[in-house]
Amino acid sequence: MGGKPDSVTKTERREPVTLLEAISEGLFEEMERDERVFLMGEDIGVYGGAFKVTRGFLDHFGEERVIDTPISEGGFTGAAAGAAHMGLRPVVEMQFMDFISPAYDVITNYIATSLYRGSGPLPLVIRGPVGGGNRGGPFHSQNVEMAFFHTPGLKIVYPSTAYDAKGLVKAAIRDDNPVIIEEHKGLYRAPFLREVLPEDDYIVPLGKANVVREGSGLTVVTYGMMVHRSVEAAEVLHQEDGFEVEVLDLRTLSPLDDEAIVESVKKTGRLLVVHEDTRTGGIAGEIAMRVSEKAFEWLDAPMLRVTAIDAPVPYAGALEDYFLPQIEDIVTAARYLAAY
Amino acid sequence: MGGKPDSVTKTERREPVTLLEAISEGLFEEMERDERVFLMGEDIGVYGGAFKVTRGFLDHFGEERVIDTPISEGGFTGAAAGAAHMGLRPVVEMQFMDFISPAYDVITNYIATSLYRGSGPLPLVIRGPVGGGNRGGPFHSQNVEMAFFHTPGLKIVYPSTAYDAKGLVKAAIRDDNPVIIEEHKGLYRAPFLREVLPEDDYIVPLGKANVVREGSGLTVVTYGMMVHRSVEAAEVLHQEDGFEVEVLDLRTLSPLDDEAIVESVKKTGRLLVVHEDTRTGGIAGEIAMRVSEKAFEWLDAPMLRVTAIDAPVPYAGALEDYFLPQIEDIVTAARYLAAY
């Protein structure tokens, strides 16, 4: 077997890693730690995956632990479930998360219900690239959280930093429940996210949000790419308005860390949810309902949201930019709430 | 060809019809009116469908307009889309709506995006039985609205009365967009829903909610089976508490009639959403967000919800009853809000 691929030794060498490399390291370390962990997906072997997350893994771990599958997301996800029944811990890659759709049936009906139906815990990770801004058009740009958020039994993770990505991947693989990990393509190699990670075997626990910026005037609840847009907006508001925005990065979407949300809203009295996903039926709704249930008396202004528009993701740059939530949208909404 | 089946001549004969018969009549009349309308699904021909909605249709309309398909929800839904491209107006039956899952990919990625992708309007109806209370277990009891509510381009309809069912089915078939119709099994033959329908060719427009009970103390937004539980709860509150609940039946879930919701909430100052579907990620969230956006200042109490618990639908009667929202839950929630 080949040695460790360079792409997973940066932390050892105390070099900064991108979010993508952090994911590679997380996967690699878990495979080293636990021989029950194995990978399946399209073109993950020789090619190393469409985004090269598993580059070099085939050489190191061999064909039995890095399995190139036929193009059949439903079939190989079902097979992953079967392998998990028998004590293995499969990690499945969707080439683009948009292509998780053919596996919708097996994920929601079979995998999510396994424990409840008495067929045992189902440790299984499904991961892959999501998100827009890459001119990928309607089928290479989707965010898929709302296809699964509604289904009891699933966990959903959406990291926004290299540190979190590695820690969440490792926690997801160790979790005894099925976990979906959404990895934003626009963050994969974003230079500003490069960081030197701790050398120790850390995890980031599932289900815990993270306050990435403290503030007392407004709570922005967000995740993924929008964490960074929100922080930039917060910076503008700090500079130009002297208004302090608290930015909460959910990190895990399901289960939702409503305690953290409620705690922050109780402090600021104002809530803005920002998500890249389309508006209607997005996660902002659930968050609003929970805050209404648990912190209504603390609200000093309407709960609002900044999101993509209710449309498929268009291809052309100008259309996609219009489609996606922009920093100015967040600033506008925050100013509106500040003045409320 | 055979004559009109008895089950679709009751209105002609001025006899009361069940919700199921109302649907049959709606389908039948549209097929008579417009020869482009045809049906596809499993066992809809000789057998007349698992719930006999299309009993006698095969004899009357023949094999070319009542097509028994192989067990392949994705395949025949895709085929329906193709036929719609060529000017036909297919109506597809899912034997149980739970089995729409294998068609999730083609519905969300192909059908919902057709117009946007420049491939033209896609008049297509997907209908079938949903809902719990029948001891159907996890795969014959689901409500599927939240699998599709999030997808721009789809409409979703969920009737609660015979009158609405017929009118919505007819409106859906005439609509130029893909429409999903959820038909609650528990309402199909419910005796209390039998009514004599108008003889004229009426429709119930998509996108319009209906105030089924007026009241000034609390707005209950609901749909499907829960309309009736909510009305019963309202009756209890009227009798025992002298508290007047307004019950709004959404009828169409997508597009959501937020005007009607907001209008009612502005009157009552209190909102309770009741849905049979599971809690997290249910439609209550979107409603709460919209009300917060548009009527925050009118709210005198937290927006709350009564829903099924976050679990698969269990089989045993006692478990399923616990799982489902009950009248007492609505009464309890309403009393809490009344006293707030």
Added chain:
Amino acid sequence: MPATNSADGTALVAGLTESQLHELYYALVRVRAAEERLELLHKQGHIGGGVYRSLGQEAGSVGAAYALDRRSDGTGDIIAQTVRACGALFLMGGEPLDFFRQYLARATGPTGGKEANVHWVDYRRGLVGPVSPLGTMVGVMAGITLSFRLKQEPRVGLVFAGDGATSTGAWHEGLNFAAVQRCPMVLMVEANQWAFSTPTRKNTRLESFTQKAAGYGLHAESVDGTDVLDVYEGTKRAVDRARAGEGAGMVEMRYYRLKGHAQHDNQEYVDPAELKAWEERDPIKRFGERLLSEGWATQKTLGALKARAEVEVSIAAEQAVGEPIPDGVQALDAVYTDRGAKTPWTRLETPDPIQA
């Protein structure tokens, strides 16, 4: 116990000894007795959900499972049963008691009332109950048997699926995965000529399901599903190949669904003459007659086996009827390994969501 010759005698047919043949007969009459009892319980109003029979198909499931290495410690072969493969379920070690508990939604049953009928799982006995969406279990079994190959365990997995289920995408993707990955899996096509009310010719245009096997590069057997020995032998060949590392295979069992799809279906759509012809080929009658005519069993033995099966089934049914149903609140359990669902706040003593 591997289904090879037992120590107590010589092989009479298909490599099976007299006691093994009697065991097969017992398995056949037991599943029939269990399902007849089930029907009765249904008529008596004990059962909330759907009730399914495998009448006419018992030899298929019994013969197939008999070809397996059946153990109860989680190291043997494994099956994914269907409602038409109830005979296999019992033969693997699934208890008639649990069968009744499942249908009766008893708290004591393997799923505690959360799931119904044969939808239950017992990895130790090699049972992986299905979900309803058809075709799903083919992919799942592909993965189960992939793990056998990866872990170099000499185990085989049998996945039962109806002829109607062959039309599903899940079936195709699962079978292709198993073929490409050379999984030790055998797909049992239950070719009972109906999918609910839909005849096979409306589900596919081919003549025999073995024609499908070629499209996946698979070896296939076609067996007379009303002849328990033919099923046993054909399945055994396929299972042996799979165990020997030759990859996945397929067995088509040709028979006929003699009852409606479920209790609520009176199968008006079936041609009575065709039904009659197939009723003549009742697998239990056929096997019984063969046992007698070859001198492998006496009328008395068969009568005793049947009586024993009926007693076993009867005791199980009565016990299940007397057992408790679950507490509603158990609906909350086991949604995640680390948490269940939340109790609705409207059912708490202090119905205050702000304090909840």
Added chain:
Amino acid sequence: MPATNSADGTALVAGLTESQLHELYYALVRVRAAEERLELLHKQGHIGGGVYRSLGQEAGSVGAAYALDRRSDGTGDIIAQTVRACGALFLMGGEPLDFFRQYLARATGPTGGKEANVHWVDYRRGLVGPVSPLGTMVGVMAGITLSFRLKQEPRVGLVFAGDGATSTGAWHEGLNFAAVQRCPMVLMVEANQWAFSTPTRKNTRLESFTQKAAGYGLHAESVDGTDVLDVYEGTKRAVDRARAGEGAGMVEMRYYRLKGHAQHDNQEYVDPAELKAWEERDPIKRFGERLLSEGWATQKTLGALKARAEVEVSIAAEQAVGEPIPDGVQALDAVYTDRGAKTPWTRLETPDPIQA
């Protein structure tokens, strides 16, 4: 125009006249020129999304589409193209100009920048562009051609799909539907031996895709995908059968993907010797040499055809480059026939959601 003998000459080969053979050659060199130009535009930074080539597969798509009844009034045959069937797209009447507009995301393109590459639809010319999820178009084309049968129109539909796509459930369900419903559909299997970096043996265990056809009860042809005449003849047989009411069919086109999956793929994983061998079988070179050696064309004619194609392509590319991109706000249009998406309130002049 039906692709039978034209009036201006006698058939030379495969029932085709000299001018038809030249037309075929023109179609081949045009698609190659268009894609080469596309690559250039990509290198120049004009294109945001993925860029695909059909190098080595041009004869497949051109030969196939040439077997169709091609019209521009919505009454002819219909295809669902893929990125590897660009030659068919043009032959059906899809404009190189629209091709460039699509890749360049121009407002003037058939999807106004909402979709990319060959994903466009023109029912009048018989073009139904695909979506990305593989296999989907098989079911869609089954339905399109079902409508031909129901309306008794003598039309045929051709759906192109890669060899990798054969593994999808959508492919299986769609093809089976077409088979059972005897739809006048022909499935063109683009057997280019790769699915991205995955070789065929990891997608299926069979030797030839015609083996899959049997599993659906379908007639199948296998053609040399580098020989435009062989493709034409094989497809024509399948199309004729379909038009004659004999139901669906399949044609396997055997060839090789000579470039990476898309521009970003340098196909390191391909054996250079294998690639070299297939490069020798360049379909344009082969057809050109045949035309010359048989005396069906002169070097000069071929040169002129190529030059004409290059000019046509060049004009189209330049025009497209000069055209406008869409206005962002157009992202709101056409979500429903009766309404678009809402403008984000943060972009309105009065950013007051309560008033909005």
